[in-house]
Amino acid sequence: METSDLIARASAGDHNAFRELVEVHSHELQVHCYRILGSLQDAEDALQETLVSAWRNLGDFHQRSSVRTWLYQIATNRCLSMLRAGNRRPRTTTTSPLPDVALPEPTGAGDVPPWLEPYPDVLLGGLVDQAPGPETRYETTEAISLAFITALQLLPPRQRAVLVLRDVLGYRAVEVAGMLDATQESVQSALKRARATIDGHLADSGSGRPARRPDTAAEHRLVAELTDALERADLDALVGLLVDDVRLSMPPAMLEYRGVEAARRFLAAAAFQPDRTYRAVPTRANGQPAFGMYVADPHTGLFRAYGLLVATIAGDRITVLTGFPASVMPRFGLPRTLPATD
Template structure:
């Protein structure tokens, strides 16, 4: 069943006419027409799949399977909803099928060498399949404003804390919350997309909101203001926030490259969290952070270089460790930094496996 309405429906007559022409041509087997038809939606669908799956690799697979399914079943699209809504329905159900199969999830996460050196303070909530999302991919998104019922701004809805919170939910709750509170679809529309009832959607949404809100309001979790129109954020406020973040990242980078433990500790909040997917372990608090930084990161003989980047709308850095046997620094990890004002609330360390997606090289040459 298809929806009668949807948020962000394009009412431009010329665009509608062109879309109908592309659909007709695609139905007759014109693959170029199909590519033109869906290319404007591909990036936002990938982000949608990433939110639900928590893994960029899985999101890419889900997107490809969504487009294949759309190509094969285009004849079933009756036009009673927009093409965009129809594609979201396919993508959401493709993600749910992948989660039910669970074949892509590692059963046992291999621990990084550092994890065994210090006793973690708790079992972390970052799942082993979690991957960061390069900001450069967000640059390709078409400006699609969410529906009026959306509760999260786009910047919060891609943040690492939000993605982790989503992974705490059962798959169906996850899909309902993203469709309702991120994209702004009505409950009746979500029910039709998931072949469910409106009452079931509302019940799942209530439970999902409680879990996510509890996670996002926990200590050390930085959040943007909820339900705030973009117009309330003035250019001056945005510029000041960016400037503060840039200074903080510059100080963090400088402390790493100078191996200045005291300077780095000074940037962290008291209840800072350090985590390192795929290990579901967490080091929480300034004392634990100081121990792991002193005994692992800054242990004698180690020196680093840093390459800045961005992930999940947050500052990130590629960290490179000097090779004692060659004049190079080798890729060591990717750090995604969560900030609040002029302090760091969380540092999430990812393995070198994700660095190529950020355009980061495997090695850096020695500098003069």
């Protein structure tokens, strides 16, 4: 059915027509909200609020833009309103993410925000494989990586929105100005400042910009080696997979361990303890290798969910390891427990 017919039917109160009109865009809108908000939970809420607002205001849509652009305008402003409210964000903390473990002194306070959540690749669908438009500055694989999402969270909300709309989605400055009710000059100024911050962070983070054509074979080898090292509790083997200036972080705690020796001390204290046995289940998050980590329960023999580990890699080495609490694992289809191995 033609878009104009769907709009007419939806404007007359046909919920099925409205659903058909917007569902083709809902997936990419959720990813858009995630980029701006850094939290999958917040992105899901923002998407629902966007669709409710679109339904209520469909009568004001006079097709001066495409439906997609109109929805992006609503979603962007919904995200900005949520950021202005600010009451959804967990407070910054340096509390240990592992209260039962005596952790070594961190090398510093990390810049990974406490609200950051990983995004399951299974929800990305074909987005990761899409070719960028002519106006974009970042490929889709770059613009969903944890390093990029983290860098975005360092920006003021409006700069964040401008950079995503211009450099990720490829909207022209005049279109972004209209979407944000701003002038083209203010959009260009915000974009210039945002680019400087993003580029500086990616250069300093140790993660850099993801390769445009990642070496899939090398990644598979590295995933197999990392899985083996974790399950054999082989600290030396794991450390051998890290670059010298590797970074470890564990949101929501604002703690960072930088450098291979700091990483060794942390892993020895937090993971490779004599009485612990792990299983690692490979998955993917933010276009990167990830692992659902399970620890053996000596009383039941089951392996219980422990956390999600996301690895940023360059070539055949790991540049960043980011650990998330077990609460994110169900979003990756990972169970709470695994049976004991034979």
